Amino acid sequence: MLELLLNAAINGVLLGGVLALLAFGMNLIFGVVKIIHMAYGQCVMLGLYFIYTLAVPLGLPLILACIISLPLMGIVGIALQGLVISPLLTAKANPLTQLLALAGLTIVFENLAQVIWGADLRGINVQLPVIHFGSIFLRTSNLIAFVGALLTLLGLYMFLNRTYLGLAIRSIAQDLDSARLMGINPRAVYYLTMAAGGILTALIAAFFSPIYAVHPHFGGSFTMMAFIIVVLGGMGNLLGGFIGAFIIGIVTSLSAALTSTEIADILALVIFIAVILVRPQGLLGIRVTK
Amino acid sequence: MLEIQNLNVYYGEFQVLFNVSLRVSEGETVITVGPNGAGKSTLLKTISGLLQARSGTITFLGKPIEHLPAHEIVELGITHVPEGGRLFPQLSVYENLKVGSYLKRARSEAAATLKEIYRLFPILDERKKQLADTMSGGERQMLAIARCLMSRPRLILLDEPSSGLAPRVVTRVLEFVHQIKAQGYAILMVEQNVRKALRLSDRAYLMESGRVHKEGNQQSFLEDPYIRKAYIGL
Numbered sequence A: 001m002l003e004l005l006l007n008a009a010i011n012g013v014l015l016g017g018v019l020a021l022l023a024f025g026m027n028l029i030f031g032v033v034k035i036i037h038m039a040y041g042q043c044v045m046l047g048l049y050f051i052y053t054l055a056v057p058l059g060l061p062l063i064l065a066c067i068i069s070l071p072l073m074g075i076v077g078i079a080l081q082g083l084v085i086s087p088l089l090t091a092k093a094n095p096l097t098q099l100l101a102l103a104g105l106t107i108v109f110e111n112l113a114q115v116i117w118g119a120d121l122r123g124i125n126v127q128l129p130v131i132h133f134g135s136i137f138l139r140t141s142n143l144i145a146f147v148g149a150l151l152t153l154l155g156l157y158m159f160l161n162r163t164y165l166g167l168a169i170r171s172i173a174q175d176l177d178s179a180r181l182m183g184i185n186p187r188a189v190y191y192l193t194m195a196a197g198g199i200l201t202a203l204i205a206a207f208f209s210p211i212y213a214v215h216p217h218f219g220g221s222f223t224m225m226a227f228i229i230v231v232l233g234g235m236g237n238l239l240g241g242f243i244g245a246f247i248i249g250i251v252t253s254l255s256a257a258l259t260s261t262e263i264a265d266i267l268a269l270v271i272f273i274a275v276i277l278v279r280p281q282g283l284l285g286i287r288v289t290k
Numbered sequence B: 001m002l003e004i005q006n007l008n009v010y011y012g013e014f015q016v017l018f019n020v021s022l023r024v025s026e027g028e029t030v031i032t033v034g035p036n037g038a039g040k041s042t043l044l045k046t047i048s049g050l051l052q053a054r055s056g057t058i059t060f061l062g063k064p065i066e067h068l069p070a071h072e073i074v075e076l077g078i079t080h081v082p083e084g085g086r087l088f089p090q091l092s093v094y095e096n097l098k099v100g101s102y103l104k105r106a107r108s109e110a111a112a113t114l115k116e117i118y119r120l121f122p123i124l125d126e127r128k129k130q131l132a133d134t135m136s137g138g139e140r141q142m143l144a145i146a147r148c149l150m151s152r153p154r155l156i157l158l159d160e161p162s163s164g165l166a167p168r169v170v171t172r173v174l175e176f177v178h179q180i181k182a183q184g185y186a187i188l189m190v191e192q193n194v195r196k197a198l199r200l201s202d203r204a205y206l207m208e209s210g211r212v213h214k215e216g217n218q219q220s221f222l223e224d225p226y227i228r229k230a231y232i233g234l
Helices: A002-033 A040-055 A062-090 A095-117 A140-162 A164-174 A176-181 A186-208 A219-233 A238-258 A261-278 B040-048 B070-076 B093-100 B110-120 B122-126 B137-149 B167-182 B194-200 B218-223 B225-232
Strands: A130-133 A136-139 B002-011 B014-024 B029-033 B055-060 B078-081 B155-159 B186-190 B203-208 B211-217
Touching: A002 A040, A002 A062, A002 A136, A002 A140, A002 A164, A002 A186, A002 A219, A002 A238, A040 A062, A040 A095, A040 A186, A040 A219, A062 A095, A062 A186, A095 A219, A130 A140, A136 A140, A140 A164, A140 A186, A164 A176, A164 A186, A164 B093, A176 A186, A176 B070, A219 A238, A219 A261, A238 A261, B002 B040, B014 B029, B014 B040, B014 B186, B014 B211, B029 B194, B040 B070, B040 B078, B040 B155, B040 B186, B070 B078, B078 B137, B093 B110, B093 B137, B110 B122, B110 B137, B122 B137, B137 B155, B137 B167, B167 B186, B167 B194, B194 B218, B194 B225, B203 B218, B211 B218, B218 B225
Parallel strands: B029 B186, B029 B203, B078 B155, B155 B186
Antiparallel strands: A130 A136, B002 B014, B002 B055, B203 B211
């Protein structure tokens, strides 16, 4: 029993790393573009299909397929900004309209995937070895995903803190008009953020590719998970999201081991509702008084 | 340097500025006097591109700028310190200054400009790691002005730099404005402390209900009976 829990907890931490990356992308887009990207998990799904198509029917090596999918998803991000988000911002659409438009996008993505790739599970047949540490067993694929996600987050942290462009992104998130007065072009930063957000989904898809087989409704639960984490940590708060990801990762992994995955999803949503009731600004969020 | 002619600005269908004309010459300090709601802040926002005029022209160094977006106007050398400073609260003092030098042409000189600013405002050097949010009102205003200097401007638009500050701090902030003026920058300032601000200025405009009612040099404003009665309180 103890071994089961220990294994579940470790797997929860490993999952938390990838979830942190997912939540980071959604948080960044929310902070900068001020849009809740409700189709973010669906973008991961699309990324997985790209990798699958390049690696299986086209027969490219998996690594190469992953690398090619990065710019492809970047382009998807730019297209989303140009075709969906930019018109919403120009029309000064209210938040509900924005949310509905992005929710509609999930249906577009899921049905598009079904038309192109069908409803069957599509996976890459890669078996990576399992490492044993006494009674603890770790799947190499999960370990790669965890380390890869953490390194990516570290890189993004350095980018946001050390470069002018990163500073521009953080400025826009805090005060749009002030940022414009500093000579920052918000349109350019929006496109850049959405491209980066898209590339992140491809990266997550790459980490997931040896772990999961993809199907058209693969993304929904990840969108939900990312959204729960973002709210839990405080919307737009990157550190809060990071902590929230590990909380959700460990809680769902433990409860899945003790009960079932369905109960785990319920528990994640219960946490979500509890946070909204007790601390609407999230763990590290700042209460907006204006 | 800056030439504004017949500017008309609306918020939706509500007209805020009516045929406003104004100019600022190289190295000159100009102050705009007027009651709340006269359109003084609107005027500054229209110059810096945060708002778009419906008609009229704004020319800066011979170039029409009324249709340019805000980030391109900064590029030309106009910087705008909005009311209250509008710092980035969750960035450190140093980071706020660094964003100030975001422009390509300012980046290469950022280190030198920063040194110069730390010399002018030593307190910013001492507090550089602190979040902007944790500074006092007067320090924030100084940081906001310093941040705008980082862009290496020619003309500085100052919107009520003394707003919400204690009288003792107001004097200090206006002293800083005086130091900046001495460095040769052109300044267009909106200020409620009319008497103190007029002393700094070379010329002044009186704005009421969105219209320019009077233009003149420092002396003519300080001696005008209406301005003395309504704005200086003598």
